[in-house]
Amino acid sequence: MVPRKIGDDMLLDRITEIFRAHGYEGASLSRITEATGLQRASLYHRFPGGKAEMVAAVLERTGEWLGANVLGPLCQSGPPRERVERMCERLKEFYSDGGHSCLLDTLSLGDEGSELRASIEAAMTAWFDALSKVARDAGYKRGEARRRAEDAMVLIQGALVVTRATGNRKPFARALDRLPGVLT
Amino acid sequence: MVPRKIGDDMLLDRITEIFRAHGYEGASLSRITEATGLQRASLYHRFPGGKAEMVAAVLERTGEWLGANVLGPLCQSGPPRERVERMCERLKEFYSDGGHSCLLDTLSLGDEGSELRASIEAAMTAWFDALSKVARDAGYKRGEARRRAEDAMVLIQGALVVTRATGNRKPFARALDRLPGVLT
DNA sequence: GTCTATAGCTTGATAGAC
DNA sequence: GTCTATCAAGCTATAGAC
Numbered sequence A, B: 001m002v003p004r005k006i007g008d009d010m011l012l013d014r015i016t017e018i019f020r021a022h023g024y025e026g027a028s029l030s031r032i033t034e035a036t037g038l039q040r041a042s043l044y045h046r047f048p049g050g051k052a053e054m055v056a057a058v059l060e061r062t063g064e065w066l067g068a069n070v071l072g073p074l075c076q077s078g079p080p081r082e083r084v085e086r087m088c089e090r091l092k093e094f095y096s097d098g099g100h101s102c103l104l105d106t107l108s109l110g111d112e113g114s115e116l117r118a119s120i121e122a123a124m125t126a127w128f129d130a131l132s133k134v135a136r137d138a139g140y141k142r143g144e145a146r147r148r149a150e151d152a153m154v155l156i157q158g159a160l161v162v163t164r165a166t167g168n169r170k171p172f173a174r175a176l177d178r179l180p181g182v183l184t
Numbered sequence C: 001g002t003c004t005a006t007a008g009c010t011t012g013a014t015a016g017a018c
Numbered sequence D: 001g002t003c004t005a006t007c008a009a010g011c012t013a014t015a016g017a018c
Helices: A008-026 A029-036 A040-046 A051-075 A080-094 A115-137 A142-166 A170-183 B008-026 B029-036 B040-046 B051-075 B080-094 B115-137 B142-166 B170-183
Strands: none
Touching (some): A008 B008, A029 A040, A080 A115, A080 A170, A115 A170, A142 A170, A142 B115, A142 B170, B029 B040, B080 B170
């Protein structure tokens, strides 16, 4: 028996980083090999389905993390504003102050009609619903709450793109500051 | 003499589409060959520098189009609100109602320290400056004008990402509707 | 200016030893 | 469970005919 060089958690962390930074086509096995320390054949032992299985695992795991650490706090009890502020703290670390990209952005490139699209849409919808709910709890009617949830998603994604494209992290920081005002 | 199968303008149009849809790594010569009708060797005759020269040409040309059709109208005379509305009309067609992505987004993936970064940053800055100027013309002081210019860029880029990730073009349409209010 | 043919490298994926 | 070695297919790029 040969011991594992790297645990499932850390392995998926490293692979997730690659997909976030390079997108699906740019996430080559060479880059993943370099980032994880595992050779090609070892990666196929952990993910027999290859890249497709890797990205599916990455999306599922990230969705779970998002549900537990972002959407969860958003739907708990307590004042809506405090719930949103808690989400912002989690987002700040999740995106490393804007230094990391969002999988929903990088994986939605040139991906017509694949199974990824379904997962991405589902993740977007789950996030949107949670934001919508907190806006309703803050007193907005359904239509206005949905608009503000959409504004919040646009704000987050836009700030990440502008931050990445300019190399300046301030837009992301300012977006997080503005989020509570958008949703409550 | 063999006649050109495709003019420079249309050729660059087609190549630009590929880079917008797939990013740099996803824009393979096979896809470009298919989209342009030119074989590999013919592409290298038009762009001796290969993919690097293609993407540089795409960025330069798109920057010129942006300057003439988006930033130009923004800096002309006339009421600021009308100038912004004119920009929104151009953006609507440029992004095909949200159906096309922004090069500043798709080309900024996994592109640490390349020459592309410089071009992307420069394009972002030019756009930001033009938006900033129109906000000042609308009566905002310098700091507030810069904040609103940043909000506008975040709004546009975020709406494009959300629209692409959800497959629903309404967020982009609503973003364009909100732009005049953000800048004036 | 376009093409076919080809070189050489990288990709995703597999076989089999330890 | 990891590894080296290997495969076919894809990639960027080039040579040379027309």
